[in-house]
Amino acid sequence: MKVLVVEDDPAVAEPLVEGLRRHGLDVDHVAYAAQAVTAAREADVVLLDLGLPDDDGLNVLRSVRATCEVPIIIVTARGDETDRVVGLELGADDYVVKPFSVRELSARIRAVSRRRRVEASLDAGRVHIDKSRRQADFDGVSLDLTAKEFDLLAVLAEEPGRVVPRQELLSRVWDPVWHGSGKTLDVHVSSLRRKLPDPAAIETVRGVGYRLADEVGSGR
Numbered sequence: 001m002k003v004l005v006v007e008d009d010p011a012v013a014e015p016l017v018e019g020l021r022r023h024g025l026d027v028d029h030v031a032y033a034a035q036a037v038t039a040a041r042e043a044d045v046v047l048l049d050l051g052l053p054d055d056d057g058l059n060v061l062r063s064v065r066a067t068c069e070v071p072i073i074i075v076t077a078r079g080d081e082t083d084r085v086v087g088l089e090l091g092a093d094d095y096v097v098k099p100f101s102v103r104e105l106s107a108r109i110r111a112v113s114r115r116r117r118v119e120a121s122l123d124a125g126r127v128h129i130d131k132s133r134r135q136a137d138f139d140g141v142s143l144d145l146t147a148k149e150f151d152l153l154a155v156l157a158e159e160p161g162r163v164v165p166r167q168e169l170l171s172r173v174w175d176p177v178w179h180g181s182g183k184t185l186d187v188h189v190s191s192l193r194r195k196l197p198d199p200a201a202i203e204t205v206r207g208v209g210y211r212l213a214d215e216v217g218s219g220r
């Protein structure tokens, strides 16, 4: 597992990097916000110091979150609770306050990474969704989906049998504030259906929304 340490203070970074390596982790280190976003794409977990010299760590968090799902643990010296709350709201998975023990940190790294792996995949009977690879399988056969088709199927597979209202699909797959006609939703559902070995897997509930058929979701 590769851990990215984003920390500008060598007095913190050096023992931290060394300590995590002793705990069997593969560690990369950057000291600037500017390097962090790119480096995060290669990492399995990011440890992010909030007080960086070139930018606020919270901005780094925002940028990383906008591009990938890597688990992020905020490392902060700030006693300010607001930072931690904002950090978690922006999508950080956990936080530690300096000073901390490497052993504790290493346990948390493994915990967030485990949690993410579970969340990143979803089994809904005949449908399997792997969010980290953005790959969907049906009866074990991988589907060649566009980004929107994948997102649609992933939302429907969360709870097979539940009718997902049109508005919820539009806001979760397209835009939180959707003002369009919603025709785009129907077009994408049709193209998604055409790619499924069993087009009846997605049921229309007229005027309400769509659902993944119960028989499909339960694997019967």
Ligand code: CA
Pocket: 007, 008, 009, 049, 050, 051, 052
């Ligand atoms: Ca710092």
